[in-house]
Amino acid sequence: MRKTKNTYHHGDLAESLLVAVDEIATKFGLEAVTLRACAKLVGVSPSAAFRHYSDKKALLTAFATRALDQLSLAMSDAQYAAVENSSNPFHAVCLAYVKFALEKPAFFRAMWREESLYTSDKNYIAAALNLQAHMQAGFADTIEDKDPDSISPQELLAWSSVHGLAKLFIEGTVGRDNTMEEKIERARDMIIALDSAIK
Amino acid sequence: MRKTKNTYHHGDLAESLLVAVDEIATKFGLEAVTLRACAKLVGVSPSAAFRHYSDKKALLTAFATRALDQLSLAMSDAQYAAVENSSNPFHAVCLAYVKFALEKPAFFRAMWREESLYTSDKNYIAAALNLQAHMQAGFADTIEDKDPDSISPQELLAWSSVHGLAKLFIEGTVGRDNTMEEKIERARDMIIALDSAIK
């Protein structure tokens, strides 16, 4: 797989650390992500990480940025598929958002943890704006929008509600004893209610 | 103010620690809340806290519970005032939710930080259910609800959207360079959109 001849120089530590964050977060939760654990997983001394990231926060910001991109991708995939099936793209995009949160909670939580992110980071902001664009693209045919640069109240409602539902699910505030399927069903119902409120 | 005669026994350390959490969180943010800092602020040794809370998490859970109660109160106040003024109670309750988040971000964030809370704590769950009840009470005249025990899709939409908007504001994802007034205005607009989607 990877040439482990020269063990001193790693090759692409920056990337490997991100993979390590992924692994640990997925397996043991975001709280278990520690610099030392990542370093150990990669097989490198803790201080090595600082050659590539100024901070733990910087590493997590990079990870969050990547997570945002994944979500954007999932949403545009869903939209594309909906157009193919000639089903409702608005529904599809909204549902994709909630589904992503349910299926990859570590990623979803990571991308919105302001307290452990540099939310002013250029790449992070760009990814967030990109996500917003994908969101609005999904709304395009459903919500009439005069000014495509700003967010209309309807768009804000749509985004807020899927975001909020995802959060409520993940926090366990809502649907604590629902199965995954039931949660998705509830999400679908909410999105239908949302739909009728928007057009 | 407080009799500082006997410095050994504090009197009501459990309560004082909660006040300390409040002070530090409000002044320096939730991340600055550390057991040692709280203890120092109260004037007590770090280990003393463990006589009253099994954990840092337990302390934060108690704080979150209190925050939930405050939010419940703010919402029922808003509802009451709206009824007095014969303005729209649904709008009032929703706006109160977002306003609380904007005005007391530390509290709002504290109550939803699953990662640092015992979300299965009895009191915490009770407070969360109570909040939900206040929410639904605010919706009562607006959203027709067959089964008052469960949450209808419309109610879920309402809750999700105000919760989501609050989060988006606090995270800085939306309205990063809006003033407080502008944010409230946007919230109002969103709630109006929500309203027309629900009845």
Added chain:
DNA sequence: GGACTAATGTAAACGATGTTCACTTTTTTT
């Protein structure tokens, strides 16, 4: 009113974490 007990505090220590610093090893440049 004193003795016993429970409650509540302290001080010192531990392991884990993020981070820094002086140093070494490899890679790149010239």
Added chain:
DNA sequence: AAAAAAAGTGAACATCGTTTACATTAGTCC
């Protein structure tokens, strides 16, 4: 081939949450 830059190491530090053994106070019972 030499010099400079890049990427890694290991030891150390401060801080944090937490535990342990001990000290002090408050409450209760005879």
